[in-house]
Amino acid sequence: MQQHHQGPAPAREVGVPAQPAASGRETRSGGGTPAPPARRTTVPDPAWLSPALLVLGLGLWVLALPAIDFRTMDDYGLLDRLPAAFYAALLVLTAGFLMALRRAGTSPGWPLAYCVALLVALKAPPAVLYDSVRYPWASKHDAVVDTILGVGELRPSAALSGNMSAYDQWPGFFTLNAALVRAFGVEGATDYLNWAPIVLGLIALPVLVLIYRTFAEDWRLVWTAVWIFQLANWVGQDYLAPQGLAYILHLTVLAVVLRHFVRPGSAGRLRDRAYLDPAATAVPPPTDLRQRAICVVIISPVIFAINAVHQLTPIMLCAALFVLALTRRYRNYGLLVVAGLLMLTWNLTMGRPLFLETLGTLRDSIGRLTENSRAGYAGQLTGPGPELAGRAGIAMALFVVVLAGIAVFGRRRLTRSALPLLLVSIAPVPLFAVNDYGGEMLFRVYLFGLPGAAFFAAAALVPATAGAHRSRGGRALRRTAAIALPFSLVVLTAGFLPAYYGKEAMYYTPPAETQLVTRAIDQLPEGGLLLATAGSFPQALHRYDEVEHWFFAEQELPENEKMLADPARYLAEGIPPGAKARVVLTRTQDIYTAGEGLLPPGGFAVLRDRLKASPLFRTVEEHPYGIVLVYTPASTETSATSGGAS
Amino acid sequence: MNMTQNRIRGVVAVSGWVAFAATLLPGGSPLRWLPVLLFVCLGPGLALLHPQRQGLRPGARLEAFALAAPISLSLASLAATFLFLVEGFSVTAFLVPLAAFSTAVAFLPGLPLPAATRGAVEPEGAGSFRFRKRGPGGGR
Numbered sequence: 045m046q047q048h049h050q051g052p053a054p055a056r057e058v059g060v061p062a063q064p065a066a067s068g069r070e071t072r073s074g075g076g077t078p079a080p081p082a083r084r085t086t087v088p089d090p091a092w093l094s095p096a097l098l099v100l101g102l103g104l105w106v107l108a109l110p111a112i113d114f115r116t117m118d119d120y121g122l123l124d125r126l127p128a129a130f131y132a133a134l135l136v137l138t139a140g141f142l143m144a145l146r147r148a149g150t151s152p153g154w155p156l157a158y159c160v161a162l163l164v165a166l167k168a169p170p171a172v173l174y175d176s177v178r179y180p181w182a183s184k185h186d187a188v189v190d191t192i193l194g195v196g197e198l199r200p201s202a203a204l205s206g207n208m209s210a211y212d213q214w215p216g217f218f219t220l221n222a223a224l225v226r227a228f229g230v231e232g233a234t235d236y237l238n239w240a241p242i243v244l245g246l247i248a249l250p251v252l253v254l255i256y257r258t259f260a261e262d263w264r265l266v267w268t269a270v271w272i273f274q275l276a277n278w279v280g281q282d283y284l285a286p287q288g289l290a291y292i293l294h295l296t297v298l299a300v301v302l303r304h305f306v307r308p309g310s311a312g313r314l315r316d317r318a319y320l321d322p323a324a325t326a327v328p329p330p331t332d333l334r335q336r337a338i339c340v341v342i343i344s345p346v347i348f349a350i351n352a353v354h355q356l357t358p359i360m361l362c363a364a365l366f367v368l369a370l371t372r373r374y375r376n377y378g379l380l381v382v383a384g385l386l387m388l389t390w391n392l393t394m395g396r397p398l399f400l401e402t403l404g405t406l407r408d409s410i411g412r413l414t415e416n417s418r419a420g421y422a423g424q425l426t427g428p429g430p431e432l433a434g435r436a437g438i439a440m441a442l443f444v445v446v447l448a449g450i451a452v453f454g455r456r457r458l459t460r461s462a463l464p465l466l467l468v469s470i471a472p473v474p475l476f477a478v479n480d481y482g483g484e485m486l487f488r489v490y491l492f493g494l495p496g497a498a499f500f501a502a503a504a505l506v507p508a509t510a511g512a513h514r515s516r517g518g519r520a521l522r523r524t525a526a527i528a529l530p531f532s533l534v535v536l537t538a539g540f541l542p543a544y545y546g547k548e549a550m551y552y553t554p555p556a557e558t559q560l561v562t563r564a565i566d567q568l569p570e571g572g573l574l575l576a577t578a579g580s581f582p583q584a585l586h587r588y589d590e591v592e593h594w595f596f597a598e599q600e601l602p603e604n605e606k607m608l609a610d611p612a613r614y615l616a617e618g619i620p621p622g623a624k625a626r627v628v629l630t631r632t633q634d635i636y637t638a639g640e641g642l643l644p645p646g647g648f649a650v651l652r653d654r655l656k657a658s659p660l661f662r663t664v665e666e667h668p669y670g671i672v673l674v675y676t677p678a679s680t681e682t683s684a685t686s687g688g689a690s
Numbered sequence: 691m692n693m694t695q696n697r698i699r700g701v702v703a704v705s706g707w708v709a710f711a712a713t714l715l716p717g718g719s720p721l722r723w724l725p726v727l728l729f730v731c732l733g734p735g736l737a738l739l740h741p742q743r744q745g746l747r748p749g750a751r752l753e754a755f756a757l758a759a760p761i762s763l764s765l766a767s768l769a770a771t772f773l774f775l776v777e778g779f780s781v782t783a784f785l786v787p788l789a790a791f792s793t794a795v796a797f798l799p800g801l802p803l804p805a806a807t808r809g810a811v812e813p814e815g816a817g818s819f820r821f822r823k824r825g826p827g828g829g830r
Contacts, residue, residue: 198775228723230717254753289763292759292763293764331804338801339803
């Protein structure tokens with residue numbers, strides 16, 4: 045990259061860059077006059093520093109990679125396996141980003157380069173290092189792609205075990221990947237699956253910039269918001285999954301709406317620079333009915349694709365469009381109707397079976413706020429790593445929300461002009477009252493609220509200082525910001541690592557374990573039954589269209605404690621008569637059921653030992669990383685005749 | 691329309707065919723998956739958004755760049771879903787219509803998003819990632 049600064053760079057204040065009273069735009073609109081230079085604490089700011097720190101940060105990161113011993117992960121996941129160079133790389137990138145921010149107005153390319161570098165540094169290690177799929181449940185998506193390619197059609201009405209037909213009812217993401225697998229000429233989506241967070245992050249980045257730029261003219265605010273978004277995006281929804289793509293499409297629709305659907309006659313004062321926050325962008329010019337109609341036609345395929353890809357995101361989109369329609373600025377009922385009709389059409393055609401089933405369960409789930417907002421199936425996070433990850437995630441969310449709250453109440457003018465962004469971020473919260481979405485609703489609501497939260501959190505850390513240097517209060521604000529911004533970014537980085545990598549031992553599975561599961565399932569006949577504690581292990585859904593599944597520990601802990609008293613009998617009673625069944629218990633399931641609190645400490649070992657000892661089950665394969673048992677009901681009868689099954 | 695714009699048009703117009711041709715290469719080769727990935731992620735969207743009679747306004751450059759991938763992936767996803775629904779999926783059936791679509795729309799005027807035609811949001815010169823000489827705007 046090349047900078048146009050040829051002469052010596054001006055010295056600047058540490059942390060937050062100088063913000064003279066009148067930007068170019070302000071001057072153009074006559075809103076102010078250039079201010080005299082203020083007395084500042086100075087640090088050298090040579091032009092070569094941004095590229096140098098970027099190279100140094102990425103260099104440290106590359107050096108750190110081979111030293112990450114992911115195969116021996118223990119209680120703290122990847123956290124205590126990351127070498128000092130990795131942490132140093134993140135600190136250097138943060139420092140470089142802060143330096144780059146100071147030139148953000150003239151060289152927005154450097155903050156962009158740093159944001160891309162942060163994305164890679166934070167999320168690429170598993171993609172570069174792992175020899176297997178990260179997130180065991182991601183392999184389910186590979187299984188879906190594989191099945192779609194195998195049968196060559198979609199079967200939305202097939203009643204497959206474990207609600208797997210839902211993937212054929214919202215198949216857009218899987219058909220896209222099926223097409224990519226064939227066009228790439230690779231064996232399956234597993235070949236590129238671990239790179240999904242990087243690809244999706246790169247696609248999301250300019251969309252976020254577009255949204256933030258709609259509300260902020262100050263590039264420092266825009267890039268800080270993008271940086272915070274990346275750090276606060278620890279929820280792991282950006283893997284190779286439908287929600288990752290649907291989320292980007294959702295943000296895309298919002299970006300177009302926020303920029304092109306302003307109604308005539310609205311937001312008059314919000315185009316007056318004298319009334320606006322100095323960092324804010326004036327509200328976009330209004331569009332007439334014809335222009336908005338054209339925009340609806342343009343974004344309809346994107347809305348349609350959201351419906352084809354994911355079942356929850358269209359609801360989030362409709363909620364966002366609904367709250368926007370409550371404002372005078374974005375009262376576009378036509379768009380809301382189009383989005384609603386597309387959602388309804390999909391739900392009543394392709395998605396009909398699951399849609400009707402979900403409607404049937406709404407009566408039970410509606411209004412159960414605490415249960416709908418809990419994370420995961422049932423248990424409490426257990427063990428040092430998972431507990432730390434859980435606490436870090438909550439602390440991060442609170443930190444971002446508190447920062448955002450400071451800006452929302454402290455920068456009222458910015459809040460007024462960026463109110464639509466605030467509203468669309470709050471819009472998904474009422475969904476807590478409707479459904480728990482399999483223990484996922486908390487993460488989804490957080491994710492959909494994050495763009496606005498990150499923007500306002502950035503606004504708290506990058507204050508508008510137009511004219512502030514003239515007053516004592518303004519100087520204090522600048523000094524506070526100079527410390528608060530780097531401090532907050534470091535705190536968020538420190539929070540991201542445990543939140544994202546603290547449970548990593550659950551997410552990495554050695555290839556041998558995956559092969560064991562594949563073998564066990566391959567040996568089941570069509571219509572056979574696979575039993576496992578939980579579905580979070582690689583290849584769990586291999587041949588899901590031919591084999592039934594029972595993940596018997598995915599229930600409340602007290603139920604599991606009862607099950608552990610006599611697991612063989614418990615399972616035998618649940619297996620349909622005549623079924624050919626196999627139990628697969630693996631190391632990943634052990635870590636998952638312990639970490640998520642589904643089984644009590646030591647419960648998995650008890651389960652394995654009791655099943656091994658039971659005449660109802662026969663061990664067919666046993667390794668340190670897993671065991672496969674066959675259900676042998678005939679031996680029950682034999683044992684009962686000869687004096688007793690255990 | 692200047693030479694650069696024509697060149698961009700030309701590249702977008704042929705990108706799908708290049709991607710399709712790349713599928714003849716051995717499976718998994720970067721020379722195969724890279725053009726396919728770039729085309730599926732960007733081709734149709736850029737073809738739809740980029741060709742404007744007077745080039746893209748500064749504010750619309752960012753918009754065209756940001757929206758190209760989501761629009762492209764939406765179209766690719768809908769195309770693939772349709773093909774599987776009618777049991778007609780093949781790489782050819784997937785890539786050729788997308789390539790033909792991109793070629794056709796690359797030679798038509800771009801989508802009339804207001805920002806593309808009148809620079810709705812960004813002030814002149816503010817929407818580009820390209821480096822500019824430092825003005826009086828400080829860090830903005």
